[in-house]
Amino acid sequence: MDVIRLGLGGFGTVGSGLAKILDMNAGRIERRLGKKVVISKILVRDLTKKRAFDPGPDVVFTDDPDALVNDPSVDIVVELMGGLDTARDLMLKAFAAGKHVVTANKHLLAEHGLELFQAAADNAVGLLFEASCAGGIPIVQTLKESLAGDEIVKLLGIMNGTANYILSEMTTRGMDFSTALADAQDLGYAEADPTFDIEGFDTAHKLCVLIRMAYGVDYPLAELPVQGITSVTPMDIEFAREFGYRIKLLAHVMDVHGRLEAGVHPALVPYTYLLARVGGNYNAVRLEGNAVGPIMLHGQGAGDLPTGSAVLADIMNLVRKISDGCTGPDNTGFHNQPIPRARILPPEESESKYYFRFTVADRTGVMAAITRSMADHNVSIAQAVQKGESGAEGIPLVIITHETSARDADAVLAEIDAMDFSVEPCVKFRIL
Amino acid sequence: MDVIRLGLGGFGTVGSGLAKILDMNAGRIERRLGKKVVISKILVRDLTKKRAFDPGPDVVFTDDPDALVNDPSVDIVVELMGGLDTARDLMLKAFAAGKHVVTANKHLLAEHGLELFQAAADNAVGLLFEASCAGGIPIVQTLKESLAGDEIVKLLGIMNGTANYILSEMTTRGMDFSTALADAQDLGYAEADPTFDIEGFDTAHKLCVLIRMAYGVDYPLAELPVQGITSVTPMDIEFAREFGYRIKLLAHVMDVHGRLEAGVHPALVPYTYLLARVGGNYNAVRLEGNAVGPIMLHGQGAGDLPTGSAVLADIMNLVRKISDGCTGPDNTGFHNQPIPRARILPPEESESKYYFRFTVADRTGVMAAITRSMADHNVSIAQAVQKGESGAEGIPLVIITHETSARDADAVLAEIDAMDFSVEPCVKFRIL
Numbered sequence: 128m129d130v131i132r133l134g135l136g137g138f139g140t141v142g143s144g145l146a147k148i149l150d151m152n153a154g155r156i157e158r159r160l161g162k163k164v165v166i167s168k169i170l171v172r173d174l175t176k177k178r179a180f181d182p183g184p185d186v187v188f189t190d191d192p193d194a195l196v197n198d199p200s201v202d203i204v205v206e207l208m209g210g211l212d213t214a215r216d217l218m219l220k221a222f223a224a225g226k227h228v229v230t231a232n233k234h235l236l237a238e239h240g241l242e243l244f245q246a247a248a249d250n251a252v253g254l255l256f257e258a259s260c261a262g263g264i265p266i267v268q269t270l271k272e273s274l275a276g277d278e279i280v281k282l283l284g285i286m287n288g289t290a291n292y293i294l295s296e297m298t299t300r301g302m303d304f305s306t307a308l309a310d311a312q313d314l315g316y317a318e319a320d321p322t323f324d325i326e327g328f329d330t331a332h333k334l335c336v337l338i339r340m341a342y343g344v345d346y347p348l349a350e351l352p353v354q355g356i357t358s359v360t361p362m363d364i365e366f367a368r369e370f371g372y373r374i375k376l377l378a379h380v381m382d383v384h385g386r387l388e389a390g391v392h393p394a395l396v397p398y399t400y401l402l403a404r405v406g407g408n409y410n411a412v413r414l415e416g417n418a419v420g421p422i423m424l425h426g427q428g429a430g431d432l433p434t435g436s437a438v439l440a441d442i443m444n445l446v447r448k449i450s451d452g453c454t455g456p457d458n459t460g461f462h463n464q465p466i467p468r469a470r471i472l473p474p475e476e477s478e479s480k481y482y483f484r485f486t487v488a489d490r491t492g493v494m495a496a497i498t499r500s501m502a503d504h505n506v507s508i509a510q511a512v513q514k515g516e517s518g519a520e521g522i523p524l525v526i527i528t529h530e531t532s533a534r535d536a537d538a539v540l541a542e543i544d545a546m547d548f549s550v551e552p553c554v555k556f557r558i559l
Numbered sequence: 560m561d562v563i564r565l566g567l568g569g570f571g572t573v574g575s576g577l578a579k580i581l582d583m584n585a586g587r588i589e590r591r592l593g594k595k596v597v598i599s600k601i602l603v604r605d606l607t608k609k610r611a612f613d614p615g616p617d618v619v620f621t622d623d624p625d626a627l628v629n630d631p632s633v634d635i636v637v638e639l640m641g642g643l644d645t646a647r648d649l650m651l652k653a654f655a656a657g658k659h660v661v662t663a664n665k666h667l668l669a670e671h672g673l674e675l676f677q678a679a680a681d682n683a684v685g686l687l688f689e690a691s692c693a694g695g696i697p698i699v700q701t702l703k704e705s706l707a708g709d710e711i712v713k714l715l716g717i718m719n720g721t722a723n724y725i726l727s728e729m730t731t732r733g734m735d736f737s738t739a740l741a742d743a744q745d746l747g748y749a750e751a752d753p754t755f756d757i758e759g760f761d762t763a764h765k766l767c768v769l770i771r772m773a774y775g776v777d778y779p780l781a782e783l784p785v786q787g788i789t790s791v792t793p794m795d796i797e798f799a800r801e802f803g804y805r806i807k808l809l810a811h812v813m814d815v816h817g818r819l820e821a822g823v824h825p826a827l828v829p830y831t832y833l834l835a836r837v838g839g840n841y842n843a844v845r846l847e848g849n850a851v852g853p854i855m856l857h858g859q860g861a862g863d864l865p866t867g868s869a870v871l872a873d874i875m876n877l878v879r880k881i882s883d884g885c886t887g888p889d890n891t892g893f894h895n896q897p898i899p900r901a902r903i904l905p906p907e908e909s910e911s912k913y914y915f916r917f918t919v920a921d922r923t924g925v926m927a928a929i930t931r932s933m934a935d936h937n938v939s940i941a942q943a944v945q946k947g948e949s950g951a952e953g954i955p956l957v958i959i960t961h962e963t964s965a966r967d968a969d970a971v972l973a974e975i976d977a978m979d980f981s982v983e984p985c986v987k988f989r990i991l
Binding site: 144148151152155156158159160161257262263264265268269272273274275276277278343401404416417418419420421422423424425426427430432433435436437439440442443444447448450451452453454455456457460461462464 | 576580583584587588590591592593689694695696697700701704705706707708709710775833836848849850851852853854855856857858859862864865867868869871872874875876879880882883884885886887888889892893894896
């Protein structure tokens, strides 16, 4: 039986996951493909480091990237190292050596995706990356192939399990942010350095990748508005609940008369939405196509096995293409044409309802000043709540607005932040 | 720009939907493929019939199947006629003429799929059928490609929008079955002859198709246990709600130590499951892979545009394969090998908790007789409710059982049905 040989870059969580699945499901894979898939070589930084999973005696470990990409027996390079420079170098070398690449690296794709697609196309090889977005949830394949004929009206995603886990714990158990974060770290749902997850950057990387798949355009990462969950407090969660919402870290993109509005923000999601019920470290993507209507995909967004499953799906996809005699696969979903820059709706022009939370000194004239500022910037009040429990931390004042522009919302918050009765920075979250 | 020409078999709801999308999204399709996709010829039974949608002046209508399949300019035959014999003949002729086929015909695939896969493979052409299962939800592609490397532990599906709409109306509005059915027919969610939908046959067809995609084996349609929703009453819905469940028409398949247990049944689904919240005529599939874990897909399962979207996705998939130089695409998901018969767990051996509803005369000794019968067949009682509102229709008596075999459950019901105090046939629904 033919054997397909993989050269792995990296052997951490996802690499071990892939190795486990190749072992556990070997029979299934052979039945599906009529071929065996094995790992033949693994590139690591530290040859002496003890590995969590033993990939077996036939696997050669190396610390030399060239030994990986130039090995004629390696059919597919699987980049699972993460990070930017080393991963990018490996991929470019792999393409130049005529090797297909499967990756899980959302950060690299967000920063350097256009260059990588071009290099893959120049060498007529595959570049697949299902595992880069929402783990085992097949969102990349869905956008690229299953919804290929649809115009994507809107996409909303909960795509970071760490952030969703933290918010879920805060919601179901009333924990504050730092306790929930520490809890997540203990359980392995958050890294020692959780910045990318809790600041929304990881979600932003994935959103850039999905925007290319959905629209065939590039929304530069540096221009994407990104707000993380570090300013969400138990009080916000409670207010949101009273108003009928759950707070989620959402990626969104929508087509607004031919321009794309996109961003990553904590958002109040109506409890009636299935999206509001995504718990723990699960992920979900809700999209609307102009033919298919609303579709939701839900599953585990991270972990060795779910992510490994997505990597394996891409590998098997490539094996089938190779067996079917394919040349120069379509990697971008737009037959490998250069990807133009998106027509971007300037983020400050985006319209939304908002949840504002002010924390103010207990003083006359505060409400008058706030409502004056809002009126000055054309921001209408839909609901307002002032609960009088005053402490050293000040009184919380929550306002739900009608639709307003981000520019006007930010202007109000800047004004109120500058006033001497503001005890803490103002907080705003979008409302879905 | 290259043009791909479609020959449609049939021009009803789905055909019109496809034509609308090809028109509406022509720009998107050309950007994706670098080619145009047009309908060139449509096969219909009645050339005089007025059509809901005008596909344009360049389309030729014909009532001769040979004129469709032997037309050298037709690249892909799209079978949207439904039914068995005419559709099967058309497909076999298309394969013999070297043409790829896209279909939405779950009934034909369930009955004759093995023959069709063989014929497609013999002619090295494609046979794709995303639209046959759950409309726009990409479940076929997901099983075939995205979860190719997983062992599928279990699959549960709400795959008939008509039945789900009726049950939803009964649940949210307290309607009885016939009122809800009439309502569905008025809204176009149910056919004039709704048998296939409400008796579970349509769901059974789709389940057969999905079992082949998930497991690469054939579970013969004739052997699949199928129970529809016609015996569900508002009382059952209310009892279920009190116990914390919603009633759904579910397709299920699971791997039980290497044998497949499968069937279509009304089932009580715990309210905490996302599956319980699938409303109206939406569909959802919840699967578990041994690597990816639980995944749920949710969306519209029928309608001209959602189903047309799935047909178009398959067409574009084929166009990409043709452009990429593919020969002999893998249609079965198991590299076109003959599909063996499934190792089947005899349905009577399947284990489940049950909801039993007896309707009995108001007489001494009834409960004793029922509980005696259950004890004789080793069926344990988890909960029992007898509400005394006696009418001419008898008193309802509901029992929730512990895990029991279908054989034992059926034996109890047969015994109680035979007793003279049974005023109406006993009803049983599985509990998830």
